[in-house]
Amino acid sequence: METKTVSVNDGVTSGREAAQGSMNGAESLVKTLLACGVDTCFANPGTSEMHFVAALDRIPGMHCVLGLFEGVVTGAADGYARMAGKPAATLLHCGPGLANGLANLHNARRAQTPIVNIIGDQATYHRPFDAPLTADTEGWARPVSVWTRTATSAASVGADAAVAVQAAMGAPGGVASLILPSDVCWDEGGQVAAPLPPLPVPQVSPDAVQNAARVLRSGQSTLIVLAGSALLEGALADAHRIAAATDARLITPMSNARVTRGRGRLAVDRIPYSGDIARTKLAGIRHVVLVGAPPPVTFFAYPGKSPRPYPEDATIHVLARPEQDLGDALARLADELGARKAELPSTAAMTHSPASGAITSEAVAQSLTALLPEQAVVIEESVSFGRAFYPGTAHAAPHDWLQLTGGAIGEGLPLATGAAIAAPGRRVVSLQADGSGMYTLQSLWTMAREKLDVTIVLLANRKYAILLGELAGVGANAGKTALDMLDIGNPDLDWVKLANGMGVEGARATDMDTFNDLFRMANQRKGPFLIELVI
Amino acid sequence: METKTVSVNDGVTSGREAAQGSMNGAESLVKTLLACGVDTCFANPGTSEMHFVAALDRIPGMHCVLGLFEGVVTGAADGYARMAGKPAATLLHCGPGLANGLANLHNARRAQTPIVNIIGDQATYHRPFDAPLTADTEGWARPVSVWTRTATSAASVGADAAVAVQAAMGAPGGVASLILPSDVCWDEGGQVAAPLPPLPVPQVSPDAVQNAARVLRSGQSTLIVLAGSALLEGALADAHRIAAATDARLITPMSNARVTRGRGRLAVDRIPYSGDIARTKLAGIRHVVLVGAPPPVTFFAYPGKSPRPYPEDATIHVLARPEQDLGDALARLADELGARKAELPSTAAMTHSPASGAITSEAVAQSLTALLPEQAVVIEESVSFGRAFYPGTAHAAPHDWLQLTGGAIGEGLPLATGAAIAAPGRRVVSLQADGSGMYTLQSLWTMAREKLDVTIVLLANRKYAILLGELAGVGANAGKTALDMLDIGNPDLDWVKLANGMGVEGARATDMDTFNDLFRMANQRKGPFLIELVI
Incomplete structure (x- = not known):
């Protein structure tokens, strides 16, 4: 997922903004999101979000998309960011509204998708009364989030939003959950925050590249597991160079956030869902090189069966962890190996016609x-x-x-x-x-x-x-x-x-x-x- | 909600059960639930629950009801127990399946509904591998549950289930969440546990009754807030006696789990949803006597408005907390006041015909x-x-x-x-x-x-x-x-x-x-x- 270049700023309001007159917290939040490039909001609002809704009304530029259930909202925010390369905001209503969206936030977490997950909630001073809708909003949000914060004042919610966008866009990206008490929205004194610079994406060490190169030169059967941004077009071409130069096998996890593929692009197999089928397919593998992927594991355990889809005696090597720069790691490994651009087999002669008859x-x-x-x-x-x-x-x-x-x-x-x-x-x-x-x-x-x-x-x-x-x-x-x-x-x-x-x-x-x-x-x-x- | 009388037992397996031959954990769980009177299971199972599903197959007596989404499953379990007076079991699939059911478990928590909430999960030894579906199941369950436990072995899961039923049925009742790793289900060595005795329902102190009687005899305007089991038929008749003898006003919260009402029964108003309307309706109230209800509060805060639907200077008195015996408290208070059985106004002359014309x-x-x-x-x-x-x-x-x-x-x-x-x-x-x-x-x-x-x-x-x-x-x-x-x-x-x-x-x-x-x-x-x- 590409990152945006934004101007460096300390995240506090400039004098110009403050001079423009008073605004409430909700308005400062919407303006900060727009300043940070977040211009799409998937929403299922409730009472506690009415000032945010009113602010969306007054401030042009945000595309609001209504979902009739929060699982639609959070899953759509996931799909949006995978294709847009930048986060959308969500707007959910209190703990139970978040709860309805958690399953797809879980999927987004596994996809490392940037989402600015905004959850309206009781006013700060109303929460102690434990009104019927009050729930453990923070507690439910935290397991799916890379960053969770409850806003505490109209004056700071703009800065909170800028940090949320930065956290969501960090490497490898994730759900940043900002909980928004209703009084933080309606109180005056909102301050628009400027975008924060992207968090650095660490490069892998020369040792990691050299170790992977040593394994690949050994001539022993090696599997390279590509995940995350290693499945986008440029990185895949470098992986192809490596595989062509070394006879390594390329593979991806069973489930991936986004793969660029089709005619003119390298086709990479996935690890089969069935552990039995996977172990047959991967028999004989001696080394597994990970590029942005955790060590592969079956979805579930089965009585008496290995949890691993690869041979038990294979050695795991990490070229790049998910939070590192995967494209850079592949390019440097390919160069280290002296691998030249690999050509795809010609498909010019292939013709395709739709199937007839029974549905299979x-x-x-x-x-x-x-x-x-x-x-x-x-x-x-x-x-x-x-x-x-x-x-x-x-x-x-x-x-x-x-x-x-x-x-x-x-x-x-x-x-x-x-x-x-x-x-x-x-x-x-x-x-x-x-x-x-x-x-x-x-x-x-x-x-x-x-x-x-x-x-x-x-x-x-x-x-x-x-x-x-x-x-x-x-x-x-x-x-x-x-x-x-x-x-x-x-x-x-x-x-x-x-x-x-x-x-x-x-x-x-x-x-x-x-x-x-x-x-x-x-x-x-x-x-x-x-x-x-x-x- | 009525409680069941069960035989007292220490929760461990009798010699007879052990002599009947080996069974797996899932079978011991199903047999224990049935022994505890839980004979209905609302389910949306997944892979990790397949041995539980197979056990349901082999053991007769459990009515399994499939829902195509977990919010259906948990909400149905709530509705079931409100009418049956005993819990159903749920069967949910891992953390995300639980997450989909959380919003209605939140409602069930507020309704104090007994539910035995069973959540299948990764095998104990598979969880550390963090396979894709792995999530913070316990962390998500705890905020809606009165009791949360992850089963650890086939030998103890039967006893876990008996404790879960006891916890769910405790006063005032709630969600007991039992997390069920798949190996606990498939391992042999399951032991059926006998039902545990109901937890005691504490009676209110004589002081609480006398204090409420003193307030009611004062002649000052008094509101009695009835909730939970105080809204079922017998308790309502005692509340009616009290109101008739003292001119106290009866009211219920805006939202209630179950009210028995209609012709021949006392009609009790609800606190209006709108704080403004409620404060107008309750103007002049000097005392609020709580019977199983928390101090009333508006659903949400509004700028510059009181969070309370009753006058700010009213005094709160607790006749009975939600976990106490509400019916007993009302009966004793009525007796303390020497209140006689109250008659309802005759409705014999009332006729009712359906409305015509426009829909209002x-x-x-x-x-x-x-x-x-x-x-x-x-x-x-x-x-x-x-x-x-x-x-x-x-x-x-x-x-x-x-x-x-x-x-x-x-x-x-x-x-x-x-x-x-x-x-x-x-x-x-x-x-x-x-x-x-x-x-x-x-x-x-x-x-x-x-x-x-x-x-x-x-x-x-x-x-x-x-x-x-x-x-x-x-x-x-x-x-x-x-x-x-x-x-x-x-x-x-x-x-x-x-x-x-x-x-x-x-x-x-x-x-x-x-x-x-x-x-x-x-x-x-x-x-x-x-x-x-x-x-």
């Missing part, structure tokens, strides 16, 4: 490869049926691929919402399973309201398919009670009606030819369209 | 009074348009009235779901605003799946009406940006389509006559029906 994961991937618009933004939340989507679309038109990164399902539709706002002119394609889609289906309403160019491919298998696999995986027999708890097909969800109910048009496909026609049509229209793919 | 809050209340089925369970989540519902339905057929108690919107439909499961044979009538209804609309699917007898009256005003009032209340001018953020009518939600999409039939009413017809019809059919009332 591979058929959908084939049609996506043929029909995906140039510079699409693909949002994937479909672990079970979607197994072929990522490997099968490496030669689609150039695109970005976004996933939920923390395993907290229900982020696909919000990510699509935020990405579409950050990337106007690019088509967003949301590959969405039904079970997880139901978590935050309110996103569809925001897509309709904002007329976002999103094509939702809703994969209706009418069960928690991944859990059926997990139930078998733990060696449990599935009887009626268990199957009922994994079956969401009684009654069937009608996603076309659900979409229509929120102002989004939609249609159903039960074969690939219908899907191809709908997908072509949807991508050419303005605004959202939902295709329910019955699988 | 008062008209809906009139129709509810005429048409509410006997022993209905009414769920109210409509603060703005619903202003006339509660005062206007005091003479409806006898019923229970349930509200969300913590101000975290989005609990109405889940409460209706859980109440319907706890009270088969009684009609549940859900009076639901559209903005809050959208938070947890997935509840409709569970209602269809379980064929619950719920009539949903969906009040579609297509705005966050309460916030328009709040915006004016803080003295803020409403411009386009502000109005947009409070307007959910662009695009309009079509609730009939949303209901149909989840398997619930519905129809729309734009006048009272149509509403009356639909309401009569809906209450006579089996299963759920949604009436979209366009207001």
Whole structure:
């Protein structure tokens, strides 16, 4: 994610601002956010935020996007920043409003996404009365945040906001939670703060580069795990140089915030979700070099199985930690190895046509490869049926691929919402399973309201398919009670009606030819369209 | 809420259980819950809960109810226990699954509802690897819980569960959160624990009774605030005796877990939501006697206004704290005062006919009074348009009235779901605003799946009406940006389509006559029906 260059300032108000007359805390907060480049606010406000809402009214420049549930708000802020390279603000209502947004803030934390997470709260002097909505707002915010602060006065909330933006944009980026008591908003004496300089992004040491080079020159089987900003275009080209020069294998974690890929770009595999499949795939690996990734681990433990997807006797080496400059580390390693620019195999002779007939994961991937618009933004939340989507679309038109990164399902539709706002002119394609889609289906309403160019491919298998696999995986027999708890097909969800109910048009496909026609049509229209793919 | 009488036991396994052969931790947990009278489980399970799901399969007796979002699960558990007088279990998936359910657990905490809140989590030895879904499960659970524990072994999880049930059922009741690492479930060596005795419910001291009697005999204007179990039938009759003998005024907090009311029962006003209106209503009060209620406070602070809905110079007296025996305290106070059984004014001559013409809050209340089925369970989540519902339905057929108690919107439909499961044979009538209804609309699917007898009256005003009032209340001018953020009518939600999409039939009413017809019809059919009332 690129960082912005901002002028250096100590974060306190200039004399000019103070001379412009009095403003309340809310106004100083909005003006500071705008000064820091935060011009989009995903919101679900409540009573305690009314002065902030009024300030948004009086001060031009902030695009306010309403979500009908806080999980939409926080997931959209995540998707926005992944594509915009800078944070949006959220606006949430008290502890319970934050709570509703926590799962997608958890995903954002794992994605290292910068978000300025603003949570309105009781007036400072009202909190001791423990009114019904009072909750442990700070306590709930802290586990998902790189920075948490409760504002204490109108005079300092501008400076708080500038620090929040700086903290959110730090390396590797994260959620900065600013809790905003209502009296801090309505009191006069607000002071606009100037942007703070970006926090430094530390470079890796020469030792780390030389150690990785030594491992790669050893001739022993080596895996390079690329994560975070190492998956963006320039860094991937350097990784390609390294792999081509050394026969190292490149791989990414199972779930990534954003990967630039498609025709003309290097295709990098992901570590499979299944530990068994991963260990087979990675058998024989002697060294694992980490670039912005933690040592890989399976999503869950299984009785008697290794928690690691790589051989137990492999040695872990750290080229770069997540908070270091990953692109610089890869470039220096490539230079250290004397690696030359690597060419991609020619794809000029490849032709792609959409699939016909029955709907399978591979058929959908084939049609996506043929029909995906140039510079699409693909949002994937479909672990079970979607197994072929990522490997099968490496030669689609150039695109970005976004996933939920923390395993907290229900982020696909919000990510699509935020990405579409950050990337106007690019088509967003949301590959969405039904079970997880139901978590935050309110996103569809925001897509309709904002007329976002999103094509939702809703994969209706009418069960928690991944859990059926997990139930078998733990060696449990599935009887009626268990199957009922994994079956969401009684009654069937009608996603076309659900979409229509929120102002989004939609249609159903039960074969690939219908899907191809709908997908072509949807991508050419303005605004959202939902295709329910019955699988 | 009534407590169950259980046999006294030290919570460890009897020899007989151990002799029956080995079982895993999950099986011992399910058997212990059943032994403790917990026979309903609201669930949204994930991978880490698969052995628990498998145990539910093998062991008969637990009614498992699936929710497609955790806010449905926790809110339904709240509604269930309010009507059943005993806790249900939840089954949530890891920290983020808990997070999705926190807002309604916050409401349950304020309602003092017993819930055995089970949260599956990473295996004990997998947690240190910080796999993607790993989060601060304990940290998120603690603020809403009266008791939080992470199980550590298969051998002790049965005893943990027995303590959790005891803690949840303690006075005044609350959320007991048991975090369940997956290896605790799958390891052998589970031991079934016997139920623990109920925790004692302390009686109030003679001094507290005599002090309250002294205040009531003083002849000075006195307000008695009744909350919690003081709002159930027997306690209300004693409160009525006291009020009739002393001219004290009875009142309840704005939001209550459950009130038994309707024809033949004492009608008790609520403290108005608006502090201004409340202070006018309570002008002249010299003493406030609390019966299970904290000192009343407004929901929010407003610039320059008192946080108290009663006169600043009134004196607060505590007859009974929430954790004490409220019914006993009221009975003893009535006896101390020598108060005789109070008769209700005769309602025999009253006739009620449904309202005609335009839809207003008062008209809906009139129709509810005429048409509410006997022993209905009414769920109210409509603060703005619903202003006339509660005062206007005091003479409806006898019923229970349930509200969300913590101000975290989005609990109405889940409460209706859980109440319907706890009270088969009684009609549940859900009076639901559209903005809050959208938070947890997935509840409709569970209602269809379980064929619950719920009539949903969906009040579609297509705005966050309460916030328009709040915006004016803080003295803020409403411009386009502000109005947009409070307007959910662009695009309009079509609730009939949303209901149909989840398997619930519905129809729309734009006048009272149509509403009356639909309401009569809906209450006579089996299963759920949604009436979209366009207001």
